[in-house]
Amino acid sequence: MSPAGEGNDLFVAELLRGSLDHCVKCTICETACPVSNVTPLFPGPKYAGPQSERYRIADEPSVEWSVDYCSGCGICSQVCPQGVKIAEINAQARNKLKRDKGFPLRDRIITRPTWLGRAGTPAAPIANFTLRFKPFRVLGEKLLGVHRDAPAPKFAGRRFSRWARKRVPGDRAGGSSLTRKIVYFHGCGTEYYEPWEGQKVVEILEHNGFEVVVPKQDCCGLPLQSSGLFDEGRKVVLRLARALREHVTDEDTIIVGNATSCTLMLKREAREILSLEDDPDLKFVSERTYDICELLLELHDRGELKTDFAAINESVAYHAPCQQQGHWVGKPALDLLALIPGLEVREMNARCCGIAGTYGLKVEKYELAMSVGRDLFDQVAASGAPTVACDSETCRWQITHGTKLPSVHPIDYLHRSYGL
Amino acid sequence: MRSELHFDAVVIGAGTAGLVAGTRLAQEGARVCVLAKGVGSTHLAPATIDVLGYAPDRVDAAGAGLEQLIAARPDHPYALMGAELVSVALTWFVQTVQAGPLPGYIYGGSLEHNQLLPTAVGALRPSALVPETMAAGEASSLKRVCIVGTPSLRDFHPSLCAGNLELAGIEARAVSLDLKVERADMNALGLARHFDDEKWRRQFCAELSLALRAEEHVGLPAMLGLRDPHGVLADVEHRLGRRVFEIPTLPPSVPGMRLYEILRAALRAAGGRLVLGAEVVSHERDGDRVTAVATRAAGRDLTYVAPSFVLASGGFASGAIELDSRWVTQDRVLGLPLRGVPARDEPRFLSRYLDEQPMARVGVAVDGDLCAEGAENVVVAGAALPGAIPWREGSGEGIALASGYRAAQVVRAQSKPTAAIA
Numbered sequence: 001m002s003p004a005g006e007g008n009d010l011f012v013a014e015l016l017r018g019s020l021d022h023c024v025k026c027t028i029c030e031t032a033c034p035v036s037n038v039t040p041l042f043p044g045p046k047y048a049g050p051q052s053e054r055y056r057i058a059d060e061p062s063v064e065w066s067v068d069y070c071s072g073c074g075i076c077s078q079v080c081p082q083g084v085k086i087a088e089i090n091a092q093a094r095n096k097l098k099r100d101k102g103f104p105l106r107d108r109i110i111t112r113p114t115w116l117g118r119a120g121t122p123a124a125p126i127a128n129f130t131l132r133f134k135p136f137r138v139l140g141e142k143l144l145g146v147h148r149d150a151p152a153p154k155f156a157g158r159r160f161s162r163w164a165r166k167r168v169p170g171d172r173a174g175g176s177s178l179t180r181k182i183v184y185f186h187g188c189g190t191e192y193y194e195p196w197e198g199q200k201v202v203e204i205l206e207h208n209g210f211e212v213v214v215p216k217q218d219c220c221g222l223p224l225q226s227s228g229l230f231d232e233g234r235k236v237v238l239r240l241a242r243a244l245r246e247h248v249t250d251e252d253t254i255i256v257g258n259a260t261s262c263t264l265m266l267k268r269e270a271r272e273i274l275s276l277e278d279d280p281d282l283k284f285v286s287e288r289t290y291d292i293c294e295l296l297l298e299l300h301d302r303g304e305l306k307t308d309f310a311a312i313n314e315s316v317a318y319h320a321p322c323q324q325q326g327h328w329v330g331k332p333a334l335d336l337l338a339l340i341p342g343l344e345v346r347e348m349n350a351r352c353c354g355i356a357g358t359y360g361l362k363v364e365k366y367e368l369a370m371s372v373g374r375d376l377f378d379q380v381a382a383s384g385a386p387t388v389a390c391d392s393e394t395c396r397w398q399i400t401h402g403t404k405l406p407s408v409h410p411i412d413y414l415h416r417s418y419g420l
Numbered sequence: 421m422r423s424e425l426h427f428d429a430v431v432i433g434a435g436t437a438g439l440v441a442g443t444r445l446a447q448e449g450a451r452v453c454v455l456a457k458g459v460g461s462t463h464l465a466p467a468t469i470d471v472l473g474y475a476p477d478r479v480d481a482a483g484a485g486l487e488q489l490i491a492a493r494p495d496h497p498y499a500l501m502g503a504e505l506v507s508v509a510l511t512w513f514v515q516t517v518q519a520g521p522l523p524g525y526i527y528g529g530s531l532e533h534n535q536l537l538p539t540a541v542g543a544l545r546p547s548a549l550v551p552e553t554m555a556a557g558e559a560s561s562l563k564r565v566c567i568v569g570t571p572s573l574r575d576f577h578p579s580l581c582a583g584n585l586e587l588a589g590i591e592a593r594a595v596s597l598d599l600k601v602e603r604a605d606m607n608a609l610g611l612a613r614h615f616d617d618e619k620w621r622r623q624f625c626a627e628l629s630l631a632l633r634a635e636e637h638v639g640l641p642a643m644l645g646l647r648d649p650h651g652v653l654a655d656v657e658h659r660l661g662r663r664v665f666e667i668p669t670l671p672p673s674v675p676g677m678r679l680y681e682i683l684r685a686a687l688r689a690a691g692g693r694l695v696l697g698a699e700v701v702s703h704e705r706d707g708d709r710v711t712a713v714a715t716r717a718a719g720r721d722l723t724y725v726a727p728s729f730v731l732a733s734g735g736f737a738s739g740a741i742e743l744d745s746r747w748v749t750q751d752r753v754l755g756l757p758l759r760g761v762p763a764r765d766e767p768r769f770l771s772r773y774l775d776e777q778p779m780a781r782v783g784v785a786v787d788g789d790l791c792a793e794g795a796e797n798v799v800v801a802g803a804a805l806p807g808a809i810p811w812r813e814g815s816g817e818g819i820a821l822a823s824g825y826r827a828a829q830v831v832r833a834q835s836k837p838t839a840a841i842a
Contacts, residue, residue, distance in 0.1 A: 081459060302426075
């Protein structure tokens with residue numbers, strides 16, 4: 001960081017820190033924390049946040065190590081009735097702790113989904129085989145510290161952006177004229193692992209009259225940020241913000257994404273946690289970024305969403321991931337799914353699936369992440385639903401790992417119901 | 421570019437008052453959205469429904485007490501709603517709990533008889549409705565009791581509780597059981613999670629049985645599980661062969677979390693939306709009407725437009741009403757006029773904390789229909805109402821429940837201008 005950046009860092013960190021004075025020790029954050037509710041290793045957001053923060057002094061060594069067990073899910077900040085930026089304070093403390101201790105090589109690798117995706121895609125069958133080959137995973141655990149049983153996504157072997165470039169815009173729009181431009185931020189999960197999700201997003205948007213622009217794009221930097229690699233995270237997210245901004249050519253154009261944690265990174269986390277409030281490109285992008293379900297429900301509320309939904313006579317368990325809830329827009333997927341005739345939606349009422357991006361991949365946290373997710377897995381099983389809908393890809397992989405059931409983005413049901 | 425969302429009614433606050441108002445509106449077919457900065461007071465309160473406990477002497481029957489209070493204090497929130505409405509709201513609440521997500525879990529009691537239940541310090545507190553998990557703690561049925569604590573729960577002192585119950589004429593003793601939980605700073609929620617586990621419960625009951633004497637009821641800190649408190653209570657009573665009851669703890673309140681889940685589920689079941697993390701940061705007006713409020717969502721502010729609003733944002737405790745360092749008192753949510761603020765030359769505070777503090781009666785000024793002064797389409801509910809001192813009166817939940825219920829009626833009547841307010 002440049003000296004100027006450091007000054008800004010301090011300023012923003014102080015603003016976050018100032019919010020701790022609003023803490024009245026009511027313990028509401030403790031009731032909601034997924035991690036402290038299953039392990040004594042993390043004493044909870046109140047203890048690690050507002051309480052410990054008072055003892056943290058700039059340029060002095062970290063006083064409190066348990067904050068490394070905070071998964072960064074952000075639920076504590078959401079439920080706090082006094083507006084304390086608990087998760088953000090803890091993210092800063094975690095970054096400091098990591099800088100004191102040094103970053104393991106693992107954290108520099110698994111936080112780079114773009115690199116991994118580029119490396120794995122051309123050799124997908126081999127990469128997928130290797131990632132599921134136990135001896136290799138044992139080796140990976142020993143050498144790198146990635147847990148041998150942690151859910152590894154499958155490389156699709158093709159990239160979403162190739163499909164997007166080759167297609168004829170509007171070919172599945174069913175006669176809708178594409179009158180409104182929208183910029184699509186697909187993220188790494190769609191690009192390398194689930195390109196079909198991106199195709200569905202594009203087709204749903206076109207069905208509703210959007211002309212979808214797909215800029216060349218890379219990672220949003222969230223994995224780097226959540227592992228405490230702030231400097232690297234800043235570079236990555238600003239590069240993305242600039243790439244997206246270039247395509248927003250008029251005041252009405254908005255940006256939409258289906259990776260809910262990545263859209264949250266653009267909207268808020270990068271600005272607050274990475275101290276980038278002042279960056280004009282990020283601010284511009286942040287203000288006009290929508291999560292796909294947020295956008296579709298807003299269209300519906302305005303009477304602008306097509307409702308030619310065919311019945312789907314099934315039941316589905318819906319889990320709103322922590323990062324979706326961090327958008328502070330409620331649970332739009334629930335209301336969208338409710339539009340589909342015949343579909344019986346069962347809202348899961350568990351805290352978290354446990355994965356928290358890359359948290360549950362780490363050897364020292366895998367078991368913990370599985371205990372966090374246990375409640376959700378049990379609720380899914382009890383619901384009897386054959387499929388789980390969830391807005392975040394890493395959560396879906398964890399849910400499938402924990403329940404052995406398929407897990408899809410909520411838009412899958414809309415796409416099917418539209419008959420696209 | 422602005423995100424504008426339209427609803428029939430928007431409720432601000434997700435405590436008991438806000439969730440009840442939202443649920444009632446949704447049940448009546450309104451498109452309703454409940455906005456809240458965070459989780460409300462449910463998680464902090466004992467979750468008994470205290471309608472009227474002191475006026476100023478202890479009240480034996482809340483219903484009769486209400487009639488007297490209403491006659492004597494026309495500025496009291498209960499006087500604006502009427503005793504009949506309180507009764508209707510309570511009946512609705514009991515049914516809502518019964519139909520809720522916790523199988524078999526019910527609330528019992530009536531306005532005819534306040535139940536006296538031990539607090540964590542062993543004082544007896546009058547409540548109109550109590551969850552079944554607390555019912556066996558009713559003082560009149562309590563002859564011999566064993567108050568059980570654990571060193572891991574550092575905010576609950578069984579000997580203090582038992583000692584004070586002795587003073588109230590109940591034969592009480594204390595037992596401290598080492599539950600060998602792995603963390604030093606366990607709270608009631610952590611223990612409730614253990615109680616949800618049948619194996620753990622069995623072990624607990626086996627160990628506790630050894631310490632119990634004949635014919636003793638057992639009082640435990642409120643921790644009999646979150647998922648199935650009805651089943652857990654039945655199981656523990658069966659294993660111990662006696663009546664068992666919960667005693668409210670310091671926060672987090674396990675019975676309060678159950679109450680939140682019941683009301684949240686009722687709101688959702690009726691089709692209402694709930695947005696947490698949605699602090700109202702600004703609003704728009706057209707003369708005497710509030711036309712929209714804006715929340716700070718991630719990345720941008722969202723505008724919620726509605727013909728009616730329910731302000732259930734709480735009072736001083738939630739931060740919705742503020743006395744700042746310049747001695748200015750204000751409603752921080754919508755900037756509405758307040759009532760009950762002591763004049764400059766009058767005392768604001770009395771020297772003893774639990775005295776009848778003058779500031780405590782401050783609330784948003786309302787008319788007889790709970791509509792805010794200067795904003796006719798904003799209906800006020802819960803602790804934001806002026807004129808009550810809930811912690812002295814033992815009236816907080818009763819006011820929250822009844823005013824939330826009433827606010828929904830008023831909003832519905834506003835949307836049908838020709839109909840009289842039911």
